[in-house]
């Protein structure tokens with residue numbers, strides 16, 4: 001997918017002026033965090049499971065080469081094939097060739113963010129294939145020629161009226177005046193239409209949430225069942241996924257599955273979790289005859305062994321964006337690429353480069369909410385700060401910003417002066433903002449207050465509080 | 476010759492791991508996979524017997540499945556036929572040609588038409604076995620094989636699952652142990668293992684939860700046996 005991450009400031013202004021988007025986001029920010037909180041409260045071991053999830057992924061990443069080799073050997077032992085792609089272009093070529101070799105005309109797809117990342121649909125369509133997204137949200141976006149705005153709720157930004165209009169525009173074989181007022185009408189129409197596509201497809205392409213080294217299995221997690229029809233009915237099943245998804249055993253994936261749905265949608269468990277291992281076996285009455293796994297790197301291997309390695313633990317649950325005040329304000333499209341929200345702010349610069357995506361790690365209030373909900377405890381604010389430093393080193397920020405930071409650094413290195421300055425500034429701000437408790441506008445901080453309120457300081461500076469507290473505990 | 480993508484990627488990964496003790500790393504990996512130790516299993520996944528059955532019924536019901544306990548296999552054809560008529564469905568089912576299901580006395584309900592095999596596009600109701608039922612989240616585990624084609628789990632609108640109450644276990648890990656126990660030289664990890672928790676659903680239109688997306692819109696579970704007896 002083509003990035004517009006460089007245009008983040010313009011994207012943000014457009015998003016803030018979009019009333020439909022604001023309405024959808026208001027519902028979103030009330031619903032998703034609440035549902036997660038309920039699911040987490042129902043499982044007393046949840047925090048301990050997060051530690052285990054982190055440990056499992058850290059172990060897998062420390063032995064990534066070995067587990068990938070084992071995964072590959074087990075896929076092959078069960079009659080499947082593994083293909084490796086260094087880049088997005090290699091991934092597209094491999095999948096296209098597999099489709100051609102299968103004599104495919106029509107391809108159905110389950111939801112796959114890696115597919116968005118490598119721009120697969122455009123490539124397959126350019127080669128004359130009919131490509132049909134089968135996740136309801138993805139299908140809607142495909143007919144609108146739009147990108148997902150969330151990694152697990154891709155069409156969250158749309159109203160049912162918008163979707164109904166699109167269905168009338170595209171499904172011209174149906175009577176124009178049919179009823180499409182309720183979500184149920186829209187769902188029924190899509191189900192009937194996609195049923196035929198499932199049955200006609202020559203190739204089914206899915207992503208994978210996890211890969212299991214022990215068995216050579218790929219794992220998908222869905223609620224709709226579209227991924228299963230996609231991969232069970234056609235003759236060929238292609239799994240397009242990325243290298244960091246491998247975990248050692250069925251026990252390890254079970255732990256991560258306990259975290260995934262609760263973090264993502266607040267469900268106890270998703271409706272369907274499916275483990276696919278090779279093609280159909282002798283005696284099987286259905287299932288694909290050929291099974292291919294395409295392992296995509298696309299910049300991930302370069303993060304291993306660096307301070308960014310921790311981001312490779314990500315299980316793409318979306319909790320970080322579900323709880324992010326910036327995402328709540330601007331939605332996913334403003335980020336300009338496949339992965340929005342805090343995870344996007346960390347991953348997108350790694351894949352697209354800091355020059356293209358440098359705005360994203362700057363679009364943070366450093367409130368820390370993302371890290372506090374991440375099921376595998378990725379220190380997202382720290383990693384964003386790391387990109388900011390890189391950007392600063394690479395001299396990519398405008399001169400006024402560099403000067404501001406330098407001034408701050410000069411004071412910060414002189415604690416007495418910094419403390420005094422901060423106390424003065426704070427007292428002034430505290431007085432001025434006392435009535436509302438926050439500022440809608442601040443001199444010299446328009447870049448901040450044009451999009452969000454700045455809380456008015458209450459009481460003393462952090463250094464003052466810290467000093468007095470230290471006095472209390474040690475004195 | 477240009478380096479293959481495989482060698483290129485694995486080369487970078489090995490380079491990043493060059494500081495590790497290679498022999499120890501290989502031993503750790505081999506041991507973890509061979510022993511496949513359990514991680515933390517939540518307390519609610521450690522139930523067994525009647526407690527696990529109770530929890531399974533509670534969790535499956537919360538996921539919008541329906542559960543019915545029948546005392547023995549002979550009651551299954553009646554339970555199926557009664558379910559169909561209660562939901563105004565035609566008296567016709569597609570049954571997985573599994574030995575246990577085929578052995579049930581289907582002829583006791585002569586009006587019920589029973590077809591065997593994988594799902595056809597116009598099948599409205601399927602009846603399948605399940606290898607295990609996991610209490611912690613009300614989840615069924617099924618596996619593909621000659622007697623249990625995967626399409627039966629997904630194509631029909633209504634999915635009826637029949638399993639003995641003894642196969643209700645506490646956790647996913649317990650279910651994996653049951654699956655592994657059935658492995659033989661010729662037939663080990665099946666093509667497909669499905670974890671199924673309730674009927675299909677979506678919230679893709681205005682974040683409104685709706686049942687019946689692409690998979691079945693109804694999931695009915697028949698537990699066969701005495702659900703109150705302590706098992707295991």
Ligand code: SF4
Pocket residue numbers: 263313314315316317318319320321343370373374375376377378380
């Ligand atoms: S960074 Fe953490 S919270 Fe965000 S999508 Fe990844 S796993 Fe989920």
